Amino acid sequence: xxxxxxxxxxxxxLKRKSLRRQLSAAEGLQPVRIAIxxxxxxxxxxxxxxxxxxxxxxxxxxxxxxxxxxxxxxxxDPSDLIEFAPTIVYVHTSCLNVQTxxxxxxxxxxFQEHVDAEVGRYRQIWESIERNLSAQIVQNNFELPPFAVLxxxxxxxxxxxxxxxxxxxxxxxxxxxGNPRLLLQDVHGISARIGLNRWFDWDRYFGYKILxxxxxxxxxxxxxxxxxxxxxxxxxxxLVLDLDNTLWGGxxxxxxxxxxxxxxxxxxxxxxxxxxEYCLSLYKRGILLAVCSKNNEEIAKQGFEHPxxxxxxxxxxxxxxxxxxxxxxxxxxARELNLGxxxxxxxxxxxxxxxxxxxxxxxxxxxxxGNEVTRYATIIEEGRYFEPVSMSAEDxxxxxxxxxxxxxxxxxxxxxxxxxxxxxxxxxAEIGRFKSxxxxxxAQLTNKSxxxxxxxxxxxxxxxESIMQDNRYIGLYGKLSDRFGDNGLISIVLGRRENxxxxxxxxxxxxxxxxxxxxxxxxxxxxxxxxxxxIGTLRGYYLPTKKNGMVADHYDKLGFQSETAGPDxxxxxxxxxxxxxxxxxxxxxxxxxxxx
Amino acid sequence: MDSILEELQSIFRNILDQxxxxxxxxxxxxxxxxxxxxxxxxxxxxxxxxxxxKFALGELQDLKDVGDMIDLIxxxxxxx
Numbered sequence: 001x002x003x004x005x006x007x008x009x010x011x012x013x014l015k016r017k018s019l020r021r022q023l024s025a026a027e028g029l030q031p032v033r034i035a036i037x038x039x040x041x042x043x044x045x046x047x048x049x050x051x052x053x054x055x056x057x058x059x060x061x062x063x064x065x066x067x068x069x070x071x072x073x074x075x076x077d078p079s080d081l082i083e084f085a086p087t088i089v090y091v092h093t094s095c096l097n098v099q100t101x102x103x104x105x106x107x108x109x110x111f112q113e114h115v116d117a118e119v120g121r122y123r124q125i126w127e128s129i130e131r132n133l134s135a136q137i138v139q140n141n142f143e144l145p146p147f148a149v150l151x152x153x154x155x156x157x158x159x160x161x162x163x164x165x166x167x168x169x170x171x172x173x174x175x176x177x178g179n180p181r182l183l184l185q186d187v188h189g190i191s192a193r194i195g196l197n198r199w200f201d202w203d204r205y206f207g208y209k210i211l212x213x214x215x216x217x218x219x220x221x222x223x224x225x226x227x228x229x230x231x232x233x234x235x236x237x238x239l240v241l242d243l244d245n246t247l248w249g250g251x252x253x254x255x256x257x258x259x260x261x262x263x264x265x266x267x268x269x270x271x272x273x274x275x276x277e278y279c280l281s282l283y284k285r286g287i288l289l290a291v292c293s294k295n296n297e298e299i300a301k302q303g304f305e306h307p308x309x310x311x312x313x314x315x316x317x318x319x320x321x322x323x324x325x326x327x328x329x330x331x332x333x334a335r336e337l338n339l340g341x342x343x344x345x346x347x348x349x350x351x352x353x354x355x356x357x358x359x360x361x362x363x364x365x366x367x368x369x370g371n372e373v374t375r376y377a378t379i380i381e382e383g384r385y386f387e388p389v390s391m392s393a394e395d396x397x398x399x400x401x402x403x404x405x406x407x408x409x410x411x412x413x414x415x416x417x418x419x420x421x422x423x424x425x426x427x428x429a430e431i432g433r434f435k436s437x438x439x440x441x442x443a444q445l446t447n448k449s450x451x452x453x454x455x456x457x458x459x460x461x462x463x464x465e466s467i468m469q470d471n472r473y474i475g476l477y478g479k480l481s482d483r484f485g486d487n488g489l490i491s492i493v494l495g496r497r498e499n500x501x502x503x504x505x506x507x508x509x510x511x512x513x514x515x516x517x518x519x520x521x522x523x524x525x526x527x528x529x530x531x532x533x534x535i536g537t538l539r540g541y542y543l544p545t546k547k548n549g550m551v552a553d554h555y556d557k558l559g560f561q562s563e564t565a566g567p568d569x570x571x572x573x574x575x576x577x578x579x580x581x582x583x584x585x586x587x588x589x590x591x592x593x594x595x596x
Numbered sequence: 597m598d599s600i601l602e603e604l605q606s607i608f609r610n611i612l613d614q615x616x617x618x619x620x621x622x623x624x625x626x627x628x629x630x631x632x633x634x635x636x637x638x639x640x641x642x643x644x645x646x647x648x649x650k651f652a653l654g655e656l657q658d659l660k661d662v663g664d665m666i667d668l669i670x671x672x673x674x675x676x
Binding site: 010013014015016017018021043044203204206207208210214 | 607610611612613634637638641642645650651652653656
């Protein structure tokens with residue numbers, strides 16, 4: 001398996017075509033249509049983006065605007081764009097595309113007029129795309145200008161170009177924060193990390209109108225690929241950490257807890273403390289932390305009781321310290337957390353452990369962090385593994401949620417009768433028709449649920465928006481709470497009406513609420529909605545994949561009748577006459593959705 | 597075979613994804629398949645990286661074939 005992260009940038013350009021051929025051979029790539037509206041020549045960017053997306057499991061198709069026609073193609077003549085029907089439109093402009101920069105002698109009022117005029121032009125672009133297409137928009141903000149003719153004053157004076165671009169960036173951020181259809185790519189940050197002198201490529205700009213160096217385009221492409229992964233709910237969720245010489249200096253089993261390097265006493269200890277702080281900041285924004293270490297468990301846990309340890313045991317969602325091979329422990333962690341190991345990032349100072357984990361676990365990310373603690377965080381950051389498209393309350397409370405799952409498992413053991421256990425959970429479900437407030441979460445679930453998913457159909461936010469407007473569809477979401485807390489939005493059913501039959505295009509559920517009878521509750525509310533719309537029959541489909549074997553008998557268990565096999569031999573078709581249906585939910589209280 | 601020609605042949609084979617391509621001093625855009633303007637940019641970028649040289653603006657416009665390119669690379673390498 002090729003790891004594209006380890007390939008040098010020069011080789012990405014030199015061997016692009018053969019890399020592309022090898023990566024395209026993978027099975028099950030997910031199609032994605034990307035329109036690039038560029039203010040400069042974007043071919044190299046698209047070429048590199050294609051490689052990174054292929055390596056992430058996507059099959060991209062590109063449409064690029066004619067050179068510099070980003071505004072015209074979006075606003076004046078969007079017909080080509082409409083015909084291409086992109087899922088993502090990337091508006092890629094630079095500081096050179098700005099039409100007028102404020103003059104050197106410029107009042108506050110004039111300065112603001114220039115800002116408003118420029119932002120207004122971009123608003124036209126975004127609005128036209130929103131109006132004409134059901135695509136996600138990605139707009140980059142601006143790098144700082146290549147020259148600061150006023151020196152340091154360039155960032156202060158109304159006539160300073162630096163000040164002007166920073167003001168535009170602030171307006172772009174405001175626009176993106178208020179509009180889920182508009183995602184901002186932070187070119188200001190990306191270019192700064194590279195350095196402006198290595199960002200702009202004037203020879204290629206004057207020669208071919210390519211503004212960025214290959215290094216710059218590569219950084220842009222990596223960042224865009226991580227945004228696409230995030231849009232499709234494929235960002236990673238778990239950081240799996242080794243202990244000795246990864247989270248602290250020294251070997252706790254040999255040196256003892258008193259001798260490990262952590263705290264503020266030595267430079268080395270401070271560096272490990274800084275890395276623990278970085279891990280804690282990931283935890284606080286919703287990334288799960290797990291430990292996988294070759295150690296005696298009892299001794300390993302003492303490291304977290306060290307008074308200077310920033311990370312405490314309560315931050316670790318799953319703790320594996322034993323002498324089994326690490327890849328086996330990581331697979332066990334994946335089972336316990338109910339998450340795919342392909343959403344994991346593994347950090348270990350030992351190259352041999354990295355190599356075996358990478359070889360044995362398909363899809364796991366194993367950054368080459370080396371063995372110097374001062375570099376770990378930077379290298380993990382470069383991988384852009386944990387990119388979010390927005391911070392939902394869901395993300396922030398996820399860590400708490402997985403913890404209460406563990407408590408539930410403990411409780412389960414004490415009941416002889418399963419129904420009694422379910423009753424003890426005091427579950428209540430809010431089940432209702434799709435609403436805007438939840439569409440982002442719904443899109444996210446359709447893109448990341450693989451196991452309890454009958455058809456594995458993926459939907460973008462924009463597609464769901466149009467479905468919500470279409471009265472042929474009955475879309476239901478389900479949220480589940482219990483005595484341990486709120487599980488959030490965990491199930492989706494989407495039916496499409498044809499005459500008096502409702503075709504169930506989608507039925508999925510998060511695996512964290514398996515075996516809780518949520519499917520019965522969803523069916524009850526679905527039937528209620530279907531009857532109200534004079535529908536007589538529900539028709540369900542099971543499209544088998546490598547991952548959804550657990551729902552092969554889903555419709556059978558719900559009492560649907562098997563029909564003749566569908567056009568695809570593997571698929572099965574089921575139907576349920578709902579004229580005599582009576583509600584079945586026993587252990588969940590179904591609540592009316594709160595309006596609003 | 598000229599060592600620069602040999603190295604260029606390897607770069608051309610990679611960029612154009614033609615593992616059997618035979619490059620000669622007479623090769624040019626009209627007798628090598630797929631050597632279009634986009635491939636040309638990638639060729640130039642890769643040649644510059646390989647030899648750690650930089651072609652000046654306009655320097656490439658006068659080249660009519662691979663032979664001219666080899667001569668220019670040789671001049672650049674000698675000046676390093």
